[in-house]
Amino acid sequence: MESNPQPEGAKETWPVNLLRQMLFCPRIPWFREVLGLAAPSQPWMRQGERFQEVMEQRLERRVLARFGLDDAAWHKRPFLRSPALGLHGIADLALVGTDRVAVVEIKLGSGGVRRGERLQLAAYGLMAEAHFALPCREVFLLFGERGFERITLGDALRKEVRAAAGRLCAIMAAQRVPDSPATAAQCTQCEHLNACNDRF
């Protein structure tokens, strides 16, 4: 399996959710991990966590039979880590069959997958492959007991994950605040605006 070289000085692995933050603005993961600036907890985040807890409790085999892995072993909230990608994280659910593994993430909302969510989920898939030593062909985003999105873990998406993970590692290894293409509209909704002296 192809791997990204670890930039010199980079921590070995970084939280996978930083991929999503990096897509919004490359400064955000740098502020949070290198400077230790914490993001305030938002009400919608707590709502999402609660939804996740409820869904995890309600998950049943008949619900997951739709994924074609109804005989798979369940691994709830597995810790996954890939030094090759420079990422780690806790997935919601890994379904481990005899010849493949799939990852399921639970999301508040009725549907639609953003690029950052897609990348993060695909990264979980790549980490699950290494962790369980089985191929991962698909990953799933579960919106509720009925709605879900199936994402094929093909070559193009794998390449995109590796490129994004490599970029994240390079950002985190840098000794200076990264350049940012963020627009004024993005900055006005960002909790780190006070830390950006070159904005407004």
Ligand code: SF4
């Ligand atoms: S204020 Fe703008 S440039 Fe600064 S971290 Fe937020 S989005 Fe990025």
